[in-house]
Amino acid sequence: MVVEDGARAAWMKALLLLCLWDLCYGQLSYSVSEEAKKGTVVGNLVKDLNLSVQELESRMFQLVAGSNAKYFEVNQKSGILFVNDRIDREQLCESKQKCVMNVEAMIHNPHKLYSIEVNILDINDNSPGFPRQSINLNISENVLPGDRFPFMTARDFDIGSNSVKTYTINTNDYFSIDTQSDSAELVLQKSLDRERESVIKLVLTAVDGGTPPRSGTMQIFISVLDINDNNPVFTKPIYKVKVHENASIGTKITTVVAADEDEGANSEVAYSIVNHDGNSAIDLFSINTVSGEITVNGNIDYEENSAVELRIQAQDKGQPPRMSRCKVLVEVVDVNDNAPEISVTLLMISVREDIKPGTDVALIIVSDKDSGMNGKVGCKIIAPSPFKLQLSYKNSYALVVNEALDRERVSQYDVTVVANDGGTPSLSSSTVITLHVSDVNDNAPLFPAPVINISVKENSPVGGLLASVTAKDSDIEENALVSYSLIDSESSRVSNLMNINSHTGELYSLKSFDYEETKRLQFKVQATDSGVPPLSSNVTVNVFILDENDNNPVFLPPYSEPGSVNSENIPYSAEAGYFVAKVRVLDADSGYNALLSYHITEPKGTNLFRIGTSTGELRTKRRMSDNDLKTHPLIITVSDHGEPSLSTSVTIEVVVVENMDSLQPSLRQVPVKEDNFSNLNLYLLIAIVSVSVIFLLSLIALIASKCYRTDGDFSISSAPVVTTHPDGSWSYSKSTQQYDVCFNSDTLKSDVVVFPSPFPPADAELISINGGDTFTRTQTLPNTGVVRQCT
Structure with missing residues (x-):
């Protein structure tokens, strides 16, 4: 609908102009430059149309609306026609030589139409311009001087003298420009050489005739096309290289290089080895056709070929191809290729x-x-x-x-x-x-230690294994085959007591040992190898006899007769704690096996008496009464602390008398010190001498073992040590255990000799005899420790 309304308005305008055509009075012509400023005067319409200034307003003088009416305007008071908008000639008329704008003016009462023609004058407001900023031209290097090469011309939107007038190019050695013809052309002045200059850059400039002149430029890149006009050229005419014989296949020896100044396929070079005289040595080498790298292709032997001459050919891929050759002299270097x-x-x-x-x-x-x-x-x-x-x-x-x-x-x-x-x-x-x-027999058998200590319990069965005494020989085979034998001393025949296995060194007993008779045996064992001559060595063996509880306690006089009943008298007036009698007992064993305790067994009647468990002193517990019996038979039992415990009993009949004065002094109950040398003192003297002798022997043995002992010595059982003290007490030690038995000056009150065994029970106690009716139990003896209790 909008299109139809516009078309109807255009037809009505055209009919109106036709109707008023007869009213046109004439045509006016003016000129104005393009790009004139707004307000620039074009012409005076009042003057040129013979109108008065008053008529312009009264008769409503105006420009008829049209496509060009917007560019101009009329002053109603002065009648001046002036520029109302920017005028661009190139936009309105493009490249036309004459640019005219028609404008109609109308006046009323009566109506008259005037035609106004405005000629737009060109100014130099546009520079010449090329269709492209740059162009590429490909020209073969074999073209001849004088050849022409047209190029695109520049365009200038201005006209007349403001348009393009001349072309120029930058100074160069090869081309000039010809603008005499209708189109500008490049003219070759000098032969091209791509290898010398492969790309030629030109700057083409177009200049117009305006004042001041304007110009435009375009770059021309001329690529010189190659032709195969150069041979490949090697970097050296002769290559000299060295290669070691036995070089592995694929070893690079050198690289030949041939350069071709052409390009493309014309510069691509292929290498080859030329066999010029049928020399088979060239088969030892190969060449890479592309890189020119020469490598070893066979086994090179200096003794066969000390030098090889290769001829290398380089050929390009142009049409027709061009080629050149060089020599490669290969010197084979002798190498040390044979090991001793x-x-x-x-x-x-x-x-x-x-x-x-x-x-x-x-x-x-x-x-x-x-x-x-x-x-x-x-x-x-x-x-x-x-x-x-x-x-x-x-x-x-x-x-x-x-x-x-x-x-x-x-x-x-x-x-x-x-x-x-x-x-x-x-x-x-x-x-x-x-x-x-x-091997030769140069090593004697060696025992692990110079002295070997062995412990054996007394009463052990005959034929029991005591120990294995073995020696090692560093030799081998027969030289290391060791046999064992016992060496009898002059003082004793140990072969009657011991037997040794000559092959294994195992010691066996030939009799049962008695600690009370023999406490230690010492002998030597000899180890002899089977070498020629045989070598031997000896070792000292100490066999310590360990005590067993095999002796019952024995009563000493006056209670030593077996089966007898001994009688003791006490007065009726005896107070509590009255001393009745002292029982003396001796046990041939030692250690805990000889540690004794006293007890009253099977008491009859009232319990009137007590006995010291460690002293053996019999005393009254209270005063007598009329109800007590006059005769009191007492069974005294003495037990040792061995395992199992052994005991002995004696019967003592205690008679209560009214008067003790009638009794002989020998029958008095209060013991007196004996002036004569009694049997008990004899026993004590013998015991002291025996212990002293044992102590001296043990001390000598200890010193000897210390002198001959080495770091590798081992001991099955340590020798016992018995010592005496100035106060009359004795100390007996076995291994690290030591017991002291102390005596008072009153031998009647301290007459029990204790020889502790080497292995007391863990819960054993040492009893100290103090001569009174009481006893003191000291600390429990551990398996390793030293305990002394003397009073």
């Missing part, structure tokens, strides 16, 4: 360890297939060795014993012999000569 060879001849299967230094044990011959320095061979032994090489003559050596051998230290030697030649680098070969060292 070693030949060994053993002079003996094995080497005795007592062989004398300087004795030859093997012959060694070395050789090398090379010659000169490469064939000169030296021989040596690596690593420390008791052998050395001694040169016999050229390339012949003897393997000689250099120092004493010891099979027990090293039983086999692996002697590594190395042969080196004089080449560079030196080649070497090695061989291992294995030499076994045979």
Whole structure:
């Protein structure tokens, strides 16, 4: 609908103009430059139309609306036609030589129509311009001077003198420009050479005729096209290289390079080896057709070919192709490619360890297939060795014993012999000569310690195993086969008491031992090997007899008669604690086996008496009464602390009397010190002398063991030690246990001698005899410790 309304309005306007055409008075023509400023005067319509200024307003003078009416305006008061909008001639008329704008003006009462023609004048407001900023031209390098090459011209939207007038190019050696014809052309002035200059850059400038002139430029890139007009050229006419013989296949020896100044396929070079005289040595090498790298292609042997001449051809891929050649002189370098060879001849299967230094044990011959320095061979032994090489003559050596051998230290030697030649680098070969060292009987059997201590319980069964006494021999085979024997001393025949297994060294008893008779046996065992001559060594064996509880306590006089009833008298007036009698007992055992305790068994009647468990003193517990019996038979039992415990009993009949004065002094109940040397004192003296002798022997044995003991000594049982003290007490120790028995000056109150056993029970107690009717139990004796209790 909008399109139809516009078309109807246009037809109505056209009819109106036709109707008023007859009213047109004439046509006016004006000129104005493009791009004139707004308000620029175009013409004076009042003057040119012969109108008065008053008529402009009264008759409503105006411009008729149209496509060009917007560019102009009329001043109603002065009638001046002036520019109302920007005028661009190139936009309105493009490239037309004359640009005219028609504008109609109308006046009313009566109506008249005036035609106004405005000629738009061109100004130089546009620079010449090329369709493209740059162009590329490809010109072969074989074109001749004088050839022409047209190019695109510039365009200027201005007209007349403001349009393009001239073309220029920058100064160069090859081209000029010709603008005499209708189109500008480049003219070649000098022959092209791509290898000299492959790209030529030109700047083309178009200049118009305006004032001031305007210009536009375009870059022309001329690529000179190559033709195959150059041969490949090697960097050297002759290449000289060296290659070692036996170089591995693929080893690079050199690279030849040929350059072609052409480009593209014309510059692509392919390399090849030319066989010019049928030489088969060229087959030992190959060349990479692209890179020109020459590598080893076969086994190069200096002895066959000391030098090889190769002819290399380089050919490009142009049409027709061009080529050139060069020489490669290959010098083969001799290398040390043969290692020495070693030949060994053993002079003996094995080497005795007592062989004398300087004795030859093997012959060694070395050789090398090379010659000169490469064939000169030296021989040596690596690593420390008791052998050395001694040169016999050229390339012949003897393997000689250099120092004493010891099979027990090293039983086999692996002697590594190395042969080196004089080449560079030196080649070497090695061989291992294995030499076994045979044994000789040079080591006596050795016991683990110079003294061996053994403990055995008394009353052990006959034939029981006591211990194994073994020695080790560092030799082997027959030289290490050891036999054992007992050595009888002059004082005793130990072979009657012991037997030893000659093969194993096991000791067996031939009799049952009694501690009370023998406390220690000492003898020697000899170990002898089976070598020739045989070697032997001795060891001292101490057999300590351990006490067993095999002796019952024995009553001493006056209660020593078995089955007898002993009688003791006490007065009726005796107070509590009255001393009745003292029972004396001796046990032949020692240690806890001889530690005694006293008890009253089977008491009858009222319990009137008590006995000290450790002293053996019989005393009253209270005063007498009329209800008490006059005769009191008492059974006194003495028990030791052995395992199992042994005991002995005695019967004492205590008679209560009214008057003690009628009794003989010998029957008095209060003990008196005896002036004469009694049996008890004799027993004590014998015991003291025995213990002193044992102590001295033990001390001597201890000093001897300390002197001969080594770090490797071991002891099955330590020797007992018995010591005496100035106060009359004795100390008996076994291993690390020690017990003291102390005596008062009153031997009647301290007459029990205790010999502790070497192995007391863990819960045993030491009882100290203090001579009174009471006793004190000291601390429990551990298996290892020293306890003393003396009062």
